[in-house]
Amino acid sequence: MQDATDRRILRHLLADPDAPAETLAERAGVTASTLARRLARLRETGAIRATEARIDWRALGFEVEVSLRFTLDKTDPRAFGAFLAAARGVPEVTEIQSFLGSVDFRLSVIARDMAHWQQVYRESILTLPHVADSDALMLVSTIKDSGALPL
Numbered sequence: 001m002q003d004a005t006d007r008r009i010l011r012h013l014l015a016d017p018d019a020p021a022e023t024l025a026e027r028a029g030v031t032a033s034t035l036a037r038r039l040a041r042l043r044e045t046g047a048i049r050a051t052e053a054r055i056d057w058r059a060l061g062f063e064v065e066v067s068l069r070f071t072l073d074k075t076d077p078r079a080f081g082a083f084l085a086a087a088r089g090v091p092e093v094t095e096i097q098s099f100l101g102s103v104d105f106r107l108s109v110i111a112r113d114m115a116h117w118q119q120v121y122r123e124s125i126l127t128l129p130h131v132a133d134s135d136a137l138m139l140v141s142t143i144k145d146s147g148a149l150p151l
Contacts (some may be wrong), residue, residue: 002047006038006042006047008031008151009024009035009151010048011151015148017078028070034101062110064110064111065108065109065111066138067107067137068106068108068125068135069103069106069135069136070107070131070134071133072102072104073130073132074132079129080130083129083130084105086128086129087105087107090120090124092107092110092120093108095107113136
């Protein structure tokens with residue numbers, strides 16, 4: 001269970017994950033040793049799973065993002081596993097989510113441009129197994145992209 005100090009540390013860590021420990025401790029109003037102990041405990045309890053890099057794929061030349069929703073043919077008991085194995089093998093797939101309801105999976109797919117998207121779609125997406133229905137949504141703009149939590 002986190003207390004107010006833990007939540008304050010997490011808020012500042014989320015706001016500036018690259019801040020040096022001394023700066024983070026100062027902003028959170030704790031000593032550097034208290035910060036280190038609390039961060040270690042938050043990692044041990046699983047509240048902090050990882051510290052990771054967020055790479056801006058647009059800065060790497062990928063200009064197109066498409067969200068694809070899939071409904072699978074559920075007559076084959078191996079459909080989900082086969083679909084996931086194939087989807088994981090597509091390098092341009094950046095995210096896979098599963099759902100309950102009429103949509104089984106959502107994939108986020110990136111491409112350098114429309115010609116590259118068409119190639120990925122024809123060669124990799126259309127060949128995914130056990131697809132009964134699909135729907136594509138092309139990203140126009142991102143309004144909010146935040147890892148912030150109500151702490």
